Amino acid sequence: MIFHRLLVIFVAVLQVSPSSKWILELGDNFIDVRKDGGYWLVKFYTPWCGQCKRLEPIWAHVVQALKNTHVRVGKVDCTIFPNVGKAFDVTTYPTIKLVKADDDFTFEGEKTTEEIINFAIRMSGPPVQLVTRHESLTNIKSMNQLFFMYVGETEGLLWNTFYDIASKFQAHAFYYAASEEIARKHVDLHKLPAVFVHKENSHYVYSVAEGDNAIEAEHINDTMHKFINEERFESFPKITEANINEVLRTRKYIVIVVVEENKLLQVPKEMVEFRDSIKSLAKEKRHAYHDYFQFAWTNSHELANNIVMQIVPLPYLIVLNSTTLEHHVPDDDPVQMSPDAIEYFLKTILEGTAPVYGGDHLSMRLYRTYFKARTTLADRWKGNPVLTTVLLGLPLGFFTFILYSCCCANILDADEDEEEDLRHEKKD
Numbered sequence: 001m002i003f004h005r006l007l008v009i010f011v012a013v014l015q016v017s018p019s020s021k022w023i024l025e026l027g028d029n030f031i032d033v034r035k036d037g038g039y040w041l042v043k044f045y046t047p048w049c050g051q052c053k054r055l056e057p058i059w060a061h062v063v064q065a066l067k068n069t070h071v072r073v074g075k076v077d078c079t080i081f082p083n084v085g086k087a088f089d090v091t092t093y094p095t096i097k098l099v100k101a102d103d104d105f106t107f108e109g110e111k112t113t114e115e116i117i118n119f120a121i122r123m124s125g126p127p128v129q130l131v132t133r134h135e136s137l138t139n140i141k142s143m144n145q146l147f148f149m150y151v152g153e154t155e156g157l158l159w160n161t162f163y164d165i166a167s168k169f170q171a172h173a174f175y176y177a178a179s180e181e182i183a184r185k186h187v188d189l190h191k192l193p194a195v196f197v198h199k200e201n202s203h204y205v206y207s208v209a210e211g212d213n214a215i216e217a218e219h220i221n222d223t224m225h226k227f228i229n230e231e232r233f234e235s236f237p238k239i240t241e242a243n244i245n246e247v248l249r250t251r252k253y254i255v256i257v258v259v260e261e262n263k264l265l266q267v268p269k270e271m272v273e274f275r276d277s278i279k280s281l282a283k284e285k286r287h288a289y290h291d292y293f294q295f296a297w298t299n300s301h302e303l304a305n306n307i308v309m310q311i312v313p314l315p316y317l318i319v320l321n322s323t324t325l326e327h328h329v330p331d332d333d334p335v336q337m338s339p340d341a342i343e344y345f346l347k348t349i350l351e352g353t354a355p356v357y358g359g360d361h362l363s364m365r366l367y368r369t370y371f372k373a374r375t376t377l378a379d380r381w382k383g384n385p386v387l388t389t390v391l392l393g394l395p396l397g398f399f400t401f402i403l404y405s406c407c408c409a410n411i412l413d414a415d416e417d418e419e420e421d422l423r424h425e426k427k428d
Contacts, residue, residue, distance in 0.1 A: 024074035031087050039124040040099040041066065041116075043075040044090040052094045061113045062120075071098075071124050098123040105171055110240050118145075122174060127166040130154075131178040137186055140176070141198060147174040148228060151183040152193025161220050162195055165228055172246065173232045195224065197231040200283075204231060230294075235286065236279040239298040248322040252294045253349060255282075256307075258316040261299035271315045274335050278317070281339060292350060293319075302375070309358065309371045317342075319349055325360040 026033075026042065034040060043059055045052040063073045078085035078093065088097060088104055096107035098120055105123050109115040128150065131137050140147065150162045154177055166175035180192055187196060187203045195206040206227045208220065230250050239247055239256060247254055257278045259271040267275065275297050282295035289295075298304065304312050307320055307327055317334035320327045330337060330345050337345070348354040358364055 024072065026074040026076050026081075026084070028081050028083055030074070030076065030084060034099050035101050037101045039071045039120075041071050041073045041120045042088075042097050042099055044078055044085055044088065044093060044095040044097070045075060046079050046093050047077065048079075049093045055094050055111055058111060058113050058116070062116050065113070065117050066120060069121075069124075071120050108171070108246060109243055110238065111242065118174075119171060122170055127170045128163055128175045128177050131176050131182060134182050134185055137176075137178060137182055140174075141186065144201070145174060146197070146199040146232065146234060147176060148195065148197050148231075149175075149183065150177040150193065150195050151180055151187075151189060156193065157217055157220055158193045158195065158224075161217070161224050165221075165225055169228060169232060173228075195227075197228075199231070199234060230290075233294060233296075235282045236295050236297060239296045239303070240300060241303060244303065247294060247296060248320075250294050251322055253292055254320040254322055255293050255295045255346070256304065256318045256320060257295075257297040258301065258304040258312065258314060258318065259297060259299055260301070260314045267299070270335065274315045277339060278342070281342065285343070289346065293346065294322075305375060306368065306372055307358070309364075309368055311375075319346070325358060325364075326356050327358045328354045328356065331355075 030040075030042075041062070043052075043055070045055070059075070066073055076084045078090060088095075088099070090097075094111075096111070096116060096119075098105045098107070107116060107119050109119060131140070131149075148162075148166070150159060152159070159177075162175075162177075169175075180189075183189065187198075187205075189196070189205065196203050197206075206224060208223055230252070233247065233250070237243075237247070239254075255278065257275045259267050259275050261267050278295060278297070282289070282293075301312075301314065304316060304318060307318055308329065312318075315335060316329075317337075318327055318329055328345075328349050330342075332341070334342075345354065
């Protein structure tokens with residue numbers, strides 16, 4: 001049995017990437033190999049994809065970090081093996097998946113070494129990991145990770161609800177369970193069983209309102225789901241194209257600080273000061289704004305432009321309604337706004353008196369599609385005007401040729417008919 005397993009895995013490995021002997025290049029028969037069991041972290045890519053090329057050094061670090069674990073790491077060139085990509089419903093590149101024998105999970109976070117490794121570790125283990133030693137919890141906290149923990153006997157309504165929700169959100173956060181003895185050395189809990197989140201060196205405990213509804217399974221499920229869904233982000237996370245849809249699921253107003261970041265991940269000083277002022281507001285006034293706003297920042301100018309549907313100056317401040325996709329922007333220059341002015345701006349949004357822009361109705365969707373296409377074309381023209389001309393010129397030329405052929409064919413047919421009529425007239 002062991003020999004057979006090794007033989008099947010060997011057949012699946014077509015070649016070893018020169019960049020790292022630990023990266024396995026997988027082929028068509030990986031579709032059958034995955035049924036043999038185990039966990040595979042797989043990158044689906046194409047050689048011509050620019051983002052795939054930028055991911056290569058990150059992927060090499062991921063491979064190095066996971067080489068002594070039970071997670072095997074591979075990659076699939078979807079230009080050579082398109083059937084593998086189709087089998088796993090891959091439509092964009094690069095796509096990262098954690099593959100098991102009978103299921104697979106797509107990585108939707110920011111493509112950094114730490115995020116990808118954490119995703120692989122989470123998805124290759126149980127939804128809730130048991131912490132049995134005091135030192136283990138100390139180590140988990142020292143890593144400064146955001147995690148959720150259940151404390152108490154692993155039975156009953158609260159435990160079952162926690163486990164079910166952890167199974168749904170396993171790809172996005174760590175979930176643990178510990179006994180009262182271990183947990184009380186780290187967090188003050190007044191009532192057990194209990195659920196809390198640890199983030200940014202603080203603890204926030206899930207609580208259920210007292211009353212008859214407190215014992216209903218549906219009420220527990222709804223309130224805990226809301227708690228975990230909202231608390232699975234830091235107070236001031238970075239928003240990217242990859243994770244914005246997850247942030248929108250908080251169903252809050254998303255306060256987005258837009259700044260510029262160079263290739264060395266450096267932000268200009270004046271923009272750092274503005275970003276840090278909003279970050280401080282999010283942490284210091286959590287009690288006032290956490291229920292309504294999720295604060296965040298982004299270095300994606302394109303993302304901000306697509307939200308506002310115009311080219312925005314930097315730095316910028318946008319408040320996006322995650323349910324209606326309407327947005328608000330301050331009338332004044334955000335950099336010149338004092339903390340009190342920013343708070344007043346947020347209060348006008350809650351009161352419904354701030355001007356509203358955008359939305360998700362049909363006309364806005366059509367205009368947003370047009371705006372994205374126009375700005376994408378402009379960016380490509382700036383980056384490579386020759387290639388853009390070729391890419392646009394070929395289909396336009398082909399289309400023009402078809403139209404010309406159709407029109408000319410009708411004209412020629414008409415001319416031939418007229419000539420035949422003239423010939424008949426002469427004979428007569």
